[in-house]
Amino acid sequence: MKSYREELWFHTQSRREYVNITPQVERVVEQSGVQEGLVLVNAMHITASVYINDDEQGLLQDYEHFLERLIPHAADYQHNLTGEDNGDAHIKRQIMGREVVVAITNGALDFGPWEQIFYAEFDGGRRKRVLVKVIGE
Amino acid sequence: MKSYREELWFHTQSRREYVNITPQVERVVEQSGVQEGLVLVNAMHITASVYINDDEQGLLQDYEHFLERLIPHAADYQHNLTGEDNGDAHIKRQIMGREVVVAITNGALDFGPWEQIFYAEFDGGRRKRVLVKVIGE
């Protein structure tokens, strides 16, 4: 069994942002040399998500509106009594998920026609990391 | 390490439908010959989910009502300006999840008493796929 690991770093300018990271993950899988296996891609921070969906600008706005309507940044959160202002981000990340696991087949991401991997930042403006771990052979 | 891959195809008649796919996944695991490992089961389309919960008709109605109340099909979505009418389905799928990873122990799905794997379709009426990828030995 082979294993391989890389960290991807992100520093978004705005508080919330949706970044297509598929090319970076493809490069890591290629680098790993794994032909058949699994790749885990997870946010290493707890106010960000990694998820898979379409890369379509309208949809990214729909996600933004849905999440902000359901879990407004400006609402009262007990977590913010610690001096933080990111209570909403901890909840938004639960909705969108921490991680994806993707099959590797013939050395590539085994994807349907529209699947793209996104890093969703809900408390940006600073450097944060995503872990890519490949296992297989 | 062994690996094995199959696609399952679904064509639901209605827009939204919940299909218990546990028997199909069990068959793929058996076919793989893997005794100890993991199986990844994921929707290959971005308007459908794979999730694990109870196979109880009332519960399936509760999921349907909850998701449609929170993310109505008829609401306005930016995504629908592309000519699509499935903006809601892209969001519903995020709530219910893209994938499950299940342990394989002694050649079988390592499940609690009520765990069942479901394919949840949110934009049906056409042929769509689920990927089953098994790794282990």
Next chain:
Amino acid sequence: MKSYREELWFHTQSRREYVNITPQVERVVEQSGVQEGLVLVNAMHITASVYINDDEQGLLQDYEHFLERLIPHAADYQHNLTGEDNGDAHIKRQIMGREVVVAITNGALDFGPWEQIFYAEFDGGRRKRVLVKVIGE
């Protein structure tokens, strides 16, 4: 390839409770002897979640308020016509997730600075299980 499996048992006193299970998972990973691989941690019951986020009391209250506001225990659920009273718990668990997959690197959980694994109980007061499955080498 090595594999290793353990069940963790929980019996919460209250209906809903959030338990940090990181030390138990760390012990299982150590016990497995796996240096590089993946660990799957999943609720074996369908009214509980395993998720990763911060161990901060205010945040746990925020999760509780958010989930109970969105999916009240006392609302009408079709599932409850079976004689159960846990329709809400089956939906809450979908929001928070069934499982996490964590990378193992150099024999330890490969975590960002604040990641902690939680067992979230939504229908407690009885003994329930979490599965920990390790694969790697």
